[in-house]
Amino acid sequence: xxxxxxxxxxxxxxxGTILVTLLGLLILTFIIGRMMPADPVRAIVGEDATRETYExxxxxxxxxxxxxxxxxxxxxxxxxxxFGTSIRTGQPVIQDILHVMPATIELATFAxxxxxxxxxxxxxxxxxxxxxxxxxxxxxxSLFGHSMPxxxxxxxxxxxxxxxxxxxxxxxxxDQFYIGLVPETTGFLLIDSLLAGEMDVxxxxxNHLILPxxxxxxxSSAYITRMTRSFMxxxxxxxxxxxxxxxGLSKHQTIWRHAFVNIRVQLxxxxxxxxxxxxxxxxxxxTVFAWPGFGQYLxxxxxxxxxxxxxTCVLIVGVIFIALNLLSDVLYRLFDPRTR
Amino acid sequence: xxxxxxxxKNLHIRYGGASADAVRGVSFTLGRERLGxxxxxxxGKSTVGRALLRLLPSAKITAETMRxxxxxxxxxxxxxxxGIRGRRMSMILQDPKFSLNPIRKVGDQVAETYLRxxxxxxxxxxxKAIAMLEAVKIRDPERVCxxxxxxxxxxxxxRVMIAMMLLADPDVVIADEPTSALDVTVRLQVLNILDSxxxxxxxxxxxxxxxxxxxxxxxxxxxxxxxxxxxxTLAARDLDKAQHPYTxxxxxxxxxxxxxxxxxxxxxxxxxxxxxxxx
Numbered sequence: 296x297x298x299x300x301x302x303x304x305x306x307x308x309x310x311g312t313i314l315v316t317l318l319g320l321l322i323l324t325f326i327i328g329r330m331m332p333a334d335p336v337r338a339i340v341g342e343d344a345t346r347e348t349y350e351x352x353x354x355x356x357x358x359x360x361x362x363x364x365x366x367x368x369x370x371x372x373x374x375x376x377x378f379g380t381s382i383r384t385g386q387p388v389i390q391d392i393l394h395v396m397p398a399t400i401e402l403a404t405f406a407x408x409x410x411x412x413x414x415x416x417x418x419x420x421x422x423x424x425x426x427x428x429x430x431x432x433x434x435x436x437s438l439f440g441h442s443m444p445x446x447x448x449x450x451x452x453x454x455x456x457x458x459x460x461x462x463x464x465x466x467x468x469x470d471q472f473y474i475g476l477v478p479e480t481t482g483f484l485l486i487d488s489l490l491a492g493e494m495d496v497x498x499x500x501x502n503h504l505i506l507p508x509x510x511x512x513x514x515s516s517a518y519i520t521r522m523t524r525s526f527m528x529x530x531x532x533x534x535x536x537x538x539x540x541x542x543g544l545s546k547h548q549t550i551w552r553h554a555f556v557n558i559r560v561q562l563x564x565x566x567x568x569x570x571x572x573x574x575x576x577x578x579x580x581x582t583v584f585a586w587p588g589f590g591q592y593l594x595x596x597x598x599x600x601x602x603x604x605x606x607t608c609v610l611i612v613g614v615i616f617i618a619l620n621l622l623s624d625v626l627y628r629l630f631d632p633r634t635r
Numbered sequence: 636x637x638x639x640x641x642x643x644k645n646l647h648i649r650y651g652g653a654s655a656d657a658v659r660g661v662s663f664t665l666g667r668e669r670l671g672x673x674x675x676x677x678x679g680k681s682t683v684g685r686a687l688l689r690l691l692p693s694a695k696i697t698a699e700t701m702r703x704x705x706x707x708x709x710x711x712x713x714x715x716x717x718g719i720r721g722r723r724m725s726m727i728l729q730d731p732k733f734s735l736n737p738i739r740k741v742g743d744q745v746a747e748t749y750l751r752x753x754x755x756x757x758x759x760x761x762x763k764a765i766a767m768l769e770a771v772k773i774r775d776p777e778r779v780c781x782x783x784x785x786x787x788x789x790x791x792x793x794r795v796m797i798a799m800m801l802l803a804d805p806d807v808v809i810a811d812e813p814t815s816a817l818d819v820t821v822r823l824q825v826l827n828i829l830d831s832x833x834x835x836x837x838x839x840x841x842x843x844x845x846x847x848x849x850x851x852x853x854x855x856x857x858x859x860x861x862x863x864x865x866x867x868t869l870a871a872r873d874l875d876k877a878q879h880p881y882t883x884x885x886x887x888x889x890x891x892x893x894x895x896x897x898x899x900x901x902x903x904x905x906x907x908x909x910x911x912x913x914x
């Protein structure tokens with residue numbers, strides 16, 4: 296009974312923290328919007344507008360009011376789901392983002408699956424063989440992943456694997472030929488093409504996804520490997536590992552049944568954060584691969600000073616990170632009995 | 636004494652990267668008795684215990700012989716060694732706070748020893764674990780099985796450890812400072828449980844400790860180690876008649892309830908003991 300009350304208290308406390316974080320995030324977004332060296336009025340009326348038109352728009356945007364008042368207008372708009380209209384596309388920002396987000400989610404999800412699928416086992420292998428050759432190999436591999444600029448590897452990979460060897464699809468989400476063939480229901484091309492029963496489109500999409508996702512995955516696996524290695528080394532030095540060995544467990548059993556289960560919590564946290572930074576926009580890779588995703592959307596709006604769009608993008612990145620943190624908190628409780 | 640379970644002759648252990656041996660020419664035998672190994676920190680007593688189970692991956696272990704019954708332990712492969720650990724020889728570690736896996740249930744961890752060495756179902760192993768927890772005087776073992784290590788006390792944790800290590804019915808148990816992490820009040824209780832189990836099952840016990848009184852009360856024979864060597868071997872009841880100045884020094888450095896309030900003697904370490912050979 297008292298245990299349940301405690302967890303209820305924890306939940307309300309957590310909701311409170313989230314609300315405060317969100318408010319802070321909104322304030323930050325608002326400040327970023329106002330500090331941007333771009334004139335939102337000029338962006339709307341254009342260079343040739345008269346002074347009257349300019350001032351009329353200036354007032355209609357509420358820019359003549361005090362800053363705190365403007366903030367409350369902004370807050371009201373956001374709470375009612377109104378994120379404004381993008382100047383560049385003329386559409387509601389939220390609609391634009393709903394359109395580009397699935398492309399990024401698709402890319403980021405595949406990338407993190409590759410990154411974690413590669414990084415976690417490599418980290419474990421390196422830790423178990425500390426200072427022997429597998430450890431050195433893994434460390435060199437992850438150093439490469441860390442230090443090679445992704446736009447460069449992206450271009451080289453495109454030249455070699457697409458242009459020369461024709462093993463994978465080139466830029467974009469699918470071959471030119473298929474564009475517009477599949478109706479956009481979820482926005483996730485892999486799902487949409489399956490729903491429409493267009494297997495050709497599906498395989499074309501997979502073919503286009505595989506290279507950028509692998510490159511992103513490799514680069515985030517570098518970080519995941521390093522962290523896994525150090526978490527694992529930490530656990531392998533613990534006394535309960537000796538206990539497991541005294542019981543007669545093999546090396547393999549000791550590692551997976553005893554040490555690895557103890558690093559799951561930390562792993563979830565860092566993988567979630569890596570996923571977050573992939574979602575936030577792999578701007579460089581999206582540019583190199585002409586991938587119509589969130590990163591591209593954000594940067595192109597940033598360059599022309601489309602304030603509403605930029606503010607909403609920043610807000611979304613913040614919300615993604617809050618959500619991932621929340622998720623890893625929940626998993627923490629699931630995996631670690633000491634936090635229950 | 637009938638033929639010994641363990642026979643160790645001229646054991647040398649050097650840790651990887653070290654310039655000198657941590658253990659230098661230790662010899663002893665163990666029958667179905669309780670053998671104490673005492674010495675100060677760094678004297679090599681724990682190292683000997685771990686070397687017997689070949690748990691020191693980075694250390695170089697050499698000996699004229701390190702025999703368990705008729706098995707030469709040093710010539711076994713790691714795979715053969717897995718069949719010895721837990722099943723024929725096991726070890727009770729110092730502090731249950733660290734030696735139990737924090738995120739696995741107690742029952743699971745105890746039963747694992749049995750599952751590892753006997754062909755049986757999970758359920759069967761679980762029943763064995765519960766019976767063993769009862770044997771170490773844990774009331775309500777079914778409930779304890781479902782708990783996690785942080786939910787039980789230190790004394791109970793150490794009893795769980797004893798249950799885990801005796802479950803597969805080994806012939807030799809090494810207890811490495813089994814009570815030094817426990818409160819004085821539960822220390823005796825845990826030791827009595829260990830003692831009666833070891834006697835009933837005819838297990839050879841090696842008790843590694845720095846507590847002279849404990850060893851005096853719970854062991855038959857005592858080895859005194861200093862700087863990687865055995866300086867003296869005595870029957871536990873003759874501890875007071877120790878000849879070696881180092882042993883005498885250890886005894887003199889002990890406080891006594893009701894004794895004089897004068898400052899305790901300071902242990903005097905002489906360089907010539909470093910080269911002395913065990914008598």
